[in-house]
Amino acid sequence: MLEGHTGPVNGVAFLSDGTPVTAGYDGTIRAWPEGTSRALARYAAPQNALIATVDGLASAGADGTLHLLSEDGRDRATVEAGIGPLVALASDGNRLAVAALSGTVLIIDTATAQAITAINTGETALWTLGFTDDGTTLITGGSARAPRRWDVATGRALGPIGTVPAPAAAQADRGAQLFRACAICHATGADSASRAGPSLAHLFGRAPASLPDYPYSDALRRLSAPWTRDSVAQLFEIGPQRFAPGTKMPEQRLADPDDRAALMDYLERATK
Ligand code: HEC
Numbered sequence: 001m002l003e004g005h006t007g008p009v010n011g012v013a014f015l016s017d018g019t020p021v022t023a024g025y026d027g028t029i030r031a032w033p034e035g036t037s038r039a040l041a042r043y044a045a046p047q048n049a050l051i052a053t054v055d056g057l058a059s060a061g062a063d064g065t066l067h068l069l070s071e072d073g074r075d076r077a078t079v080e081a082g083i084g085p086l087v088a089l090a091s092d093g094n095r096l097a098v099a100a101l102s103g104t105v106l107i108i109d110t111a112t113a114q115a116i117t118a119i120n121t122g123e124t125a126l127w128t129l130g131f132t133d134d135g136t137t138l139i140t141g142g143s144a145r146a147p148r149r150w151d152v153a154t155g156r157a158l159g160p161i162g163t164v165p166a167p168a169a170a171q172a173d174r175g176a177q178l179f180r181a182c183a184i185c186h187a188t189g190a191d192s193a194s195r196a197g198p199s200l201a202h203l204f205g206r207a208p209a210s211l212p213d214y215p216y217s218d219a220l221r222r223l224s225a226p227w228t229r230d231s232v233a234q235l236f237e238i239g240p241q242r243f244a245p246g247t248k249m250p251e252q253r254l255a256d257p258d259d260r261a262a263l264m265d266y267l268e269r270a271t272k
Pocket of ligand 1: 115118178179181182183184185186196197198200203207208209210211215216217218219220227232236246247248249250252
């Protein structure tokens, strides 16, 4: 029996030498060498999940922040990985997947801490996820009541495992739900600051890469036609990397035309 946390223990992993480590509701990461206990790190928010990575540990916070830390507790990087609580982590070695309760998944390169792919599952809640052995597919478990598969490289939905029961009720606002995946990186309000991505306020009719205070890539600066419903929909139909090769926006697609239309409806309202 190991004692030390002042609240529930939410995650357990092992360091490379076999020492157990835990993450707690009290915001601490503790190591347990031979039955003793030592705090490796203390964070402001409760920590919901913990996993060992190739170069240390990753801990998922209830404040949407993912902490990458070394085995001795030094902070390697923090990533704003979701809106609201992060609830689950999976690693396939070089990459880390982090699920937010609100239904989004970010796949991150553990060496650089950069987002590679963003997935919006569209589910009202996510609880768990894992990579398949070959690392090409991610499986998520959440409110859809059947596990679902996703292409790790593109974020595209590959379909459920087994059958999904028909949804109980039509989604109240599909567009708003889809935008949750974007909201990790983009704000929409007129006075809102840029996050990891530029603010999308007044998006339609705006020239690409035109916010003066945002460090755009050359790939985006090369675009000239102002953003329209059609071009933003196309951006996510073919994926940012085909639309503007070299863009900093992680690869993500919306395969369903109805989903794209719902997202554009939402953007029209929210970015006005
Ligand atoms: C993980 C972060 C991230 C996510 C998630 C994300 N974006 Fe982006 N987005 C970016 C970054 C970074 C850029 C700037 C790209 C560049 O400079 O190459 C960008 C650029 C854009 C632009 C061009 C803006 C301009 O000023 O020209 C649009 C439009 C856009 N994103 C829409 C979306 C939408 C809609 C979603 C959700 C379906 C989304 N993004 C999801 C990071 C993200």
